[in-house]
Amino acid sequence: MITAKTMATGLAFAVLTGGTYAGASTPKVKPNIVFILVDDLGHGDVGFNGSTYYETPHIDQLANDGLVIKNAYMYPTCSPSRTALATGKQSFRTGVYTVPVLEKGNDQVSIFSRWTVGEEHIMYSQPLADAGYKSIHLGKWHLVGPYPKKEMEASWPLKKKLGQPKPSDFSWVPYHKEHCKAYYPEGRGYLKNIGGTYRGDPALEVGGYKSKTGGYFAPFSNPFMDQKNPKDKWLTDHLTTEAINFMDEHKEGPFFINLHYYTVHRPVVARSEELTEKYMNKLGDPKTGQGMETGKKKLTTAQYATMIESLDDNVGRIAEFLDQKGLRENTLIIFTSDNGQNIGSNLQLRGKKGYIYEAGIRVPAFVNWPGKVDARRTETPVMVTDYFPTFMELAGIDYRGQLDGQSFAPLFKGEDKALQARPIFWHLASEYRNGTCSIIRKNDMKLIQFLATGELELYDLKKDPKEENNLALKNPETAQLLLKELTGWRKANNVPLPPNSSLPY
Known part of the structure; x- marks a missing residue:
């Protein structure tokens, strides 16, 4: 259960990281x-x-x-x-x-x-x-x-x-x-x-x-x-x-x-x-x-x-x-x-x-x-971090702790321009089947940056859902715009990079 101490911790953390979420007003009957x-x-x-x-x-x-x-x-x-x-x-x-x-x-x-x-x-x-x-x-x-x-x-x-x-x-x-x-x-x-x-x-x-x-x-x-x-x-x-x-x-x-x-x-x-x-x-x-x-x-x-x-x-x-x-x-x-x-x-x-x-x-x-x-x-893309704030909105909970997602409840009755336009991110700082990397998806474009080398892969998911055509060299302007947003996200959030990373942040 949330205690005053844990909620205070969540509030303090939210202030430090700049992310908060406030849910809707409490519904008459909680679903x-x-x-x-x-x-x-x-x-x-x-x-x-x-x-x-x-x-x-x-x-x-x-x-x-x-x-x-x-x-x-x-x-x-x-x-x-x-x-x-x-x-x-x-x-x-x-x-x-x-x-x-x-x-x-x-x-x-x-x-x-x-x-x-x-x-x-x-x-x-x-x-x-x-x-x-x-x-x-x-x-x-x-x-x-x-x-x-x-x-x-x-x-x-x-x-x-x-x-x-x-x-x-x-x-x-x-x-x-x-x-x-x-x-x-x-x-x-x-x-x-x-x-x-x-x-x-x-x-x-x-x-x-x-x-x-x-x-x-x-x-x-x-x-x-x-x-x-x-x-x-x-x-x-x-x-x-x-x-x-x-x-x-x-x-x-x-x-x-x-x-x-x-x-x-x-x-x-x-x-x-x-x-x-x-x-x-x-x-x-x-x-x-x-x-x-x-x-x-x-x-x-x-x-x-x-x-x-x-x-x-x-x-x-x-x-x-x-x-x-x-x-x-x-x-x-x-x-x-x-x-x-x-x-x-x-x-x-x-x-x-x-x-x-x-x-x-x-x-x-x-x-x-x-x-x-x-x-x-x-x-409209929905990210794993969006479920928590969605549950909070459904339950009418005004939650003030740190959350990285957004409620997707607005999609229940139609499209939502803010959700459609936002970027979503991943960061994998340990290797498994891929090298360490960060990813951004925005609109239909997906950029992958491998952290050890800085190598980029860019895909148009609308035209190329099988990700067969890397557009990083063919479409450098889009690649650089997405890269700027991705590196800005990492820098703003002090995202840790592996020791062998060639990147400044």
């Missing part, structure tokens, strides 16, 4: 919010974005009846996305640049990433709790490291990247449950935490990804899920049931459901043999490349498709429950993913998870709220 975040679901992995191989009829219905955000952006990996989402702050403020165990290079190449989000960084769940929301977190958390005390006491920047125990090593559990509550959902305003740990996947068992169930089938080995023999034997079903039970218990509202499914993150585990066979026999889509593989790759894609279909079934369960209980009119559903696809393919965009190209950072997203959100598709 319920169901926020569904899928893990590693690609932009093209859903029917409402053109997939004909994967089957997502329930998701598509909600999307097509609501606002589809065609240009919804995250970071290219889960840790910075989830941190920016929860705090509303860019990576340079929290020091979370990528998943620590994925980092490459030494401390001269990368500013090694933090794992634990410090208490000084307020999460959206805290002001929501203070405003009367009954909230639950379900699924992936990934906002605390396996050794938070050691991490917090370390001298920064680190000389070596952070590590993690083996999946079957549960020696960290007693310490986390007794001494690390401040870093877990219950310390951040949530009433309950179902399945949220430091892990980025559900495979908490001997063998990890190579185990028989990968954490997706019961008995679940996750130490933050009490039921070892639950009614639902499939993880995605179980998390949905827990979400429905919580909504039923708190149906008088307002409630906030932070449903962050582990699916469709690796390991790829088939929902059933019958569904796998269905997709093995289904024609692939040559436009996207989905289902066009052969051999073992075809089997993996078919199994992945069963995970997507299961996700869709469960989203349908949530919508059905809200309808049956008469809650849809005052319940907002937001659906998105934490980064681009890691499994499967999308020939219409470049890259995948971990890359700063569109398939790595552009994700599916929609907002559905009957009568309050017009059914349409918007081209």
